[in-house]
Amino acid sequence: MNLIALQIKTQEDFSKNLENLKELIIQSPENSIILAPEIALSGFCYDRMQEASEFSIIAIKELMQLAVNKTIALTLITQKNGKFFNTLHIFNNQELIHTQSKVKLFPLGSEHEHFEVGNEEDIKIIEINGIKIATLICFELRFPQLWEKIKGADIILNPSMWGIKRKDHYETISKSLALVNQCFVIACNSSDSNMAKGSAIISPFGNVNKDDEKEIIIEKYVHEEIKKVRKYINIGL
Numbered sequence: 001m002n003l004i005a006l007q008i009k010t011q012e013d014f015s016k017n018l019e020n021l022k023e024l025i026i027q028s029p030e031n032s033i034i035l036a037p038e039i040a041l042s043g044f045c046y047d048r049m050q051e052a053s054e055f056s057i058i059a060i061k062e063l064m065q066l067a068v069n070k071t072i073a074l075t076l077i078t079q080k081n082g083k084f085f086n087t088l089h090i091f092n093n094q095e096l097i098h099t100q101s102k103v104k105l106f107p108l109g110s111e112h113e114h115f116e117v118g119n120e121e122d123i124k125i126i127e128i129n130g131i132k133i134a135t136l137i138c139f140e141l142r143f144p145q146l147w148e149k150i151k152g153a154d155i156i157l158n159p160s161m162w163g164i165k166r167k168d169h170y171e172t173i174s175k176s177l178a179l180v181n182q183c184f185v186i187a188c189n190s191s192d193s194n195m196a197k198g199s200a201i202i203s204p205f206g207n208v209n210k211d212d213e214k215e216i217i218i219e220k221y222v223h224e225e226i227k228k229v230r231k232y233i234n235i236g237l
Contacts, residue, residue: 001131001221002032003155005188007199008215010043014055017041018062021074024216025066033128033221036074037190037199038138038161039086045077046114053079060089060096067091071128075102075137075159083116088135088159090126098126104146106139123149131155131223138162141173152237153183154226160189167196171210178202182229182237184221191215204229 006024011017018041028034041059042052056076063072071092078087078101085101101118105111123146125134134150138160150156156177162170174187185202189195191212200210201219204226209219230237 002029003184003186003201003219003221004028004032004034005186005199005201005217006034006036006040006215007189007191007197007212007217008037008040009191010037010040012045014041014052018055018059022062022066025063025070025072028070028216028218030069032218033071033133033155033157033186034073035157035159035186035188036072037188038075038159039077040074040159040190042077043192044109044111044114044161046110049077049084049114050079052077053084063089064091064094064096067094073135073157073159084114085118086111086115086137087118088137088157090128090133090135092128097128100124100135100137102137102140104137104140104143111139120146120149125150125153131221133157135159136177141170141177147177147180151181153181154223155184155186155221156181158185158187160187161192162189162196162198164194164196167198170196171198171200171208174198174200175202175206175208178204179206182233182235183226184219 100122134153178185197212
């Protein structure tokens with residue numbers, strides 16, 4: 001299986017963002033887990049939240065159809081009971097199999113003024129074809145108590161819009177996540193001009209496949225690597 005991070009830019013035109021994302025998904029090989037950056041289709045468009053949430057409904061239908069022999073994950077702006085959420089969606093076998101809304105909103109970006117907090121209970125390990133997968137959304141990387149909730153995952157997804165001023169933080173924490181959990185990490189950050197890039201596929205032993213110039217970062221998932229590290233450096237996972 002392939003692990004893929006799509007390191008892409010977000011434009012003001014939601015439709016163009018969706019078409020670009022769909023094209024990259026189609027280009028990606030079958031039997032892949034594909035992750036896009038945090039709210040890659042809209043960005044933090046605080047003056048267009050209603051429009052973005054309505055567009056998300058369209059995007060969900062179209063992306064679900066592409067989830068054939070591919071697992072697709074991304075966050076979207078959604079609305080429930082008149083409140084907006086930053087919600088992860090995972091599609092597999094043309095079905096929506098998991099959602100979770102961002103629990104830790106980034107105060108420096110005023111996210112708490114525009115989004116509602118998600119339910120921490122939704123941060124959990126799910127299984128896809130026998131592989132244990134979990135997700136932390138951007139700023140959630142910084143909270144050790146959330147790491148405890150996903151302990152034992154084989155793959156951790158991290159869709160981000162992480163700022164360029166904290167690039168070293170993003171790359172260091174992402175690698176630490178893989179080492180501490182002895183698992184694969186798909187770190188997927190935006191390539192907007194003010195973002196840190198730093199997208200990577202990181203192995204359980206801390207090997208980093210990263211290229212700030214690429215839109216598609218791909219690495220093979222080898223479950224034996226997880227078993228080997230957890231056997232020889234046994235920390236109880």
